[in-house]
Amino acid sequence: MRSLTVLSGGIGGARFLQGLLHAIDTGALPGVAPDAVVTVVTNTADDLWVHGLKVCPDLDTVMYTLGDGIDPERGWGRRDETWSVREELAAYGVEPTWFGLGDRDVATHLVRTQMLEAGYPLSAVTAALCRRWLEPVHGERLRLLPMTDDRVETHVAVADADSPSGTRVVHFQEYWIRMRAEVPAETVVVVGLDAATPAPGVVEAITGADLVLVPPSNPVVSVGTILGVPGVREALVATGAPVVGLSPIVGGQHVRGMARQLLTAIGVEVSAAGVGLHYGARSQGGVLDGWLVDTGDAGDVAALEEAGLRAGAVPLMMTSPDATAAMVAAAVDLATR
Ligand code: GDP
Ligand code: CA
Numbered sequence: 001m002r003s004l005t006v007l008s009g010g011i012g013g014a015r016f017l018q019g020l021l022h023a024i025d026t027g028a029l030p031g032v033a034p035d036a037v038v039t040v041v042t043n044t045a046d047d048l049w050v051h052g053l054k055v056c057p058d059l060d061t062v063m064y065t066l067g068d069g070i071d072p073e074r075g076w077g078r079r080d081e082t083w084s085v086r087e088e089l090a091a092y093g094v095e096p097t098w099f100g101l102g103d104r105d106v107a108t109h110l111v112r113t114q115m116l117e118a119g120y121p122l123s124a125v126t127a128a129l130c131r132r133w134l135e136p137v138h139g140e141r142l143r144l145l146p147m148t149d150d151r152v153e154t155h156v157a158v159a160d161a162d163s164p165s166g167t168r169v170v171h172f173q174e175y176w177i178r179m180r181a182e183v184p185a186e187t188v189v190v191v192g193l194d195a196a197t198p199a200p201g202v203v204e205a206i207t208g209a210d211l212v213l214v215p216p217s218n219p220v221v222s223v224g225t226i227l228g229v230p231g232v233r234e235a236l237v238a239t240g241a242p243v244v245g246l247s248p249i250v251g252g253q254h255v256r257g258m259a260r261q262l263l264t265a266i267g268v269e270v271s272a273a274g275v276g277l278h279y280g281a282r283s284q285g286g287v288l289d290g291w292l293v294d295t296g297d298a299g300d301v302a303a304l305e306e307a308g309l310r311a312g313a314v315p316l317m318m319t320s321p322d323a324t325a326a327m328v329a330a331a332v333d334l335a336t337r
């Protein structure tokens with residue numbers, strides 16, 4: 001295998017990719033060439049405009065993590081960050097104050113916004129930013145693509161007694177960061193998704209891959225939005241490559257994040273099998289050939305196999321690059337079984 005494609009969200013996807021690259025480097029993936037090219041199709045439905053700047057949280061998390069610029073404790077944003085801009089904005093009393101805009105990070109958003117305003121599509125802007133972050137570390141073997149160049153934004157409806165309709169709609173980032181996903185999500189609306197087109201290279205990355213991996217990213221607001229870009233699902237159905245995913249739900253819980261709230265909002269059971277069956281087997285109109293669950297969820301394997309999926313149970317906690325590399329090896333094994 002020379003060409004691998006990964007459909008990624010932010011933190012979960014980035015950690016998975018670290019393990020994948022580590023596994024390739026250590027020769028832990030039988031059948032995968034040491035110089036295999038990894039293409040990352042990244043969710044952009046978390047993107048937002050804040051203080052006039054275009055911020056792409058998942059693209060930046062992947063770029064900083066794999067470019068060795070991430071703050072390892074937070075898992076997002078820049079290492080050695082300072083917060084003068086945020087403090088100054090707060091002193092002016094301008095909203096939003098809840099979005100963490102670090103000084104170093106602001107430079108990325110300034111470059112991105114300036115290029116977008118000069119007419120470059122997000123995919124070209126992303127490639128330009130990656131020349132600083134990914135090329136020096138990974139050369140040509142790692143490509144980062146936004147799922148689309150079009151504006152797509154996930155919004156969440158929450159109960160609000162003060163609103164005449166009884167609900168209020170907030171940007172996904174506000175739900176997650178300001179509201180800490182503490183109130184139930186009633187519905188999830190991905191504005192602009194139906195009219196979006198895949199960014200250049202996205203469909204080809206899927207149809208031309210030797211293996212497509214779905215990391216343990218959020219199945220609603222990360223992978224779900226990528227699958228919702230018209231043409232992406234069709235590419236997954238059409239590709240000759242095996243498509244294998246790993247569960248973001250371990251023991252009935254999301255590990256970190258808010259997958260539980262959002263799965264509940266879209267009526268999907270919060271379990272490893274629930275998510276696998278939600279994606280579905282390609283043989284049954286879904287997008288997967290194989291689905292890995294955690295060893296603690298081994299009881300889910302039978303139901304997944306019955307639904308036409310190759311399934312297996314291995315430890316799925318991404319506690320270190322070695323542990324994650326072992327997960328990737330199990331996914332490759334499932335793909336070639
Ligand atoms: P985000 O965009 O930053 O929210 O990141 P992703 O969508 O890529 O991944 C978030 C999801 O990763 C969470 O909803 C968790 O369910 C899942 N997750 C995080 N850490 C782990 C882990 O160590 N193992 C597994 N199996 N899932 C994880
Ligand atoms: Ca995200």
